[in-house]
Amino acid sequence: MKVYTKTGDEGKTSLLSKERVFKDSVRVHAYGTVDEANAAMGLAKSLTDKEWAVDIIHGIQKELISLNADLATDGSVTDSNQYRITPGHVERLENIIDKLEQQRIPQRYFVTPGETSASAALDLARTIVRRAERCIVRLRRTETVHTPVALYLNRLSDLLFVLARCVEQEDLIAKVTRAVMQVLKEREQFDGGTTDMLDRAKRMIEAAEKKAIEIGVPMVIAVVDAGGNLVAQERMDNALLASVSIALNKAYTAVALKMSTDQAAAVSQPGQMLYGLNTTDGCRMVVFGGGFPLWENGVLVGGIGVSGGSVDEDMTVAKAGLAAF
Known part of the structure; x- marks a missing residue:
């Protein structure tokens, strides 16, 4: 059957x-306007990625075809059973509205359409439906x-208004969530934070302790995050009590200066540019070997500090822990 029939060439239809x-x-204007609304709803359906919204829209689109068939039926029909749209269809729309309203955040202001593409298309469909309703009011004055x-x-x-707001709301929540996650990601990179820092610190301490046992020197091993905050610390049996704070401060110094503590020692000797460094920051700066910064993909993520033996022994044990990072 051809798309064009030529039966309407004189301006009439059946x-x-x-x-x-x-x-x-x-009457024709009424069901033509409903068809226009159906097309706008199809646009909205194509613009949203929300399956629940697609299901609602698609179901209504199918019912609008039946509704247009009723509109194309003249008033000579006396048996209401011959009509396709029933009070049950109206009740179904009301139930959907009630469910959507439970999810919707109340708005105490006039809505300006266009927050999202899908909601804009739904608002367009809503205004067309309103126009179709006005056509029917006019039609009912002279026909059934x-x-x-x-x-x-x-x-x-009403449903299209609420649906547009719910789609808008979900898109806004998703947008804010993405923005927050991006900020957190950037903050994590800036701070050097890693989600598995504690596990990695434990592995480093284990490796460092193994090396300390191997050389026969009881040590204190400390790991801090990029802010110099303690992540994990272990004092081996018989390790010097003083080494508890020294190990932690070595790790802190490595993070604070972004260099190993043996490098800090070289530049803080008399006559060097950082002479007296060890007296700053509440005397937390340690300027002898045993502390190393932890870098990951060029980002500072923490530090390790070891104390308990000679400088060379502390550095050897710290490097063993560093190798396990």
């Missing part, structure tokens, strides 16, 4: 009863229109 009417009749049809369109415009 209702379901085969009655020929002019294309600008109020099945009552549930008018009620359906009235509820549909």
Whole structure:
């Protein structure tokens, strides 16, 4: 069957009863406007990635085809059972509205359409449905229109408003969530934080302790994060009590200066540019070997400090821990 029939070339079309009417009749204008709303809803459906919204829209689109069939049925039909749209369809729309309203954040201001592409298309469909409703009000002055049809369109415009707001709301939440996650990610990179820092610190301490046992020197091993805050610390049996704070301060110094403590020692000797460094920051700066910064992909993520033996022994044990990072 050809798409073009030429039967409407004189400006007339057929209702379901085969009655020929002019294309600008109020009845034809009414179901043509509903068809326009259906197309706008199709646009909204294509613009959203929310399956729940797609399901609602698609179900309504199918019902609008039946509704248009009722509109294309003239008032000579007396048996209401011959109509396709029933009070049950209207009730279904009301139930959907009630469910959506439970999810929607109340708005105490006039809505300006266009927050998202999908919600804008739904608002467009809503205004077209309102126009279709006005056509039906005009039609009912002179002809019969099945009552549930008018009620359906009235509820549909309300549903499309609420649906647009819920789609908008979900998109806004997703947008804010993405922004927050990006900020957290950037903050994590800036701070050098890693989600598995404690596990990695434990592995470093284990490796360092193994080396300390191997050389026969009880040590204190400390690991801090990029802010110099303690992540984990271990004092081996018989390790010097003083080494508890020294190890922690070595790790802190490595982070604070972004260099190993043996490098800090070289530049803080008399006559060097950082002479007296060890007296700053509440005397937390340690300027002898045993502390190393922890770098990951060029980002400072923490530090390790070891104390308990000679400088060379502390550095050897710290490097063993560093190798396990």
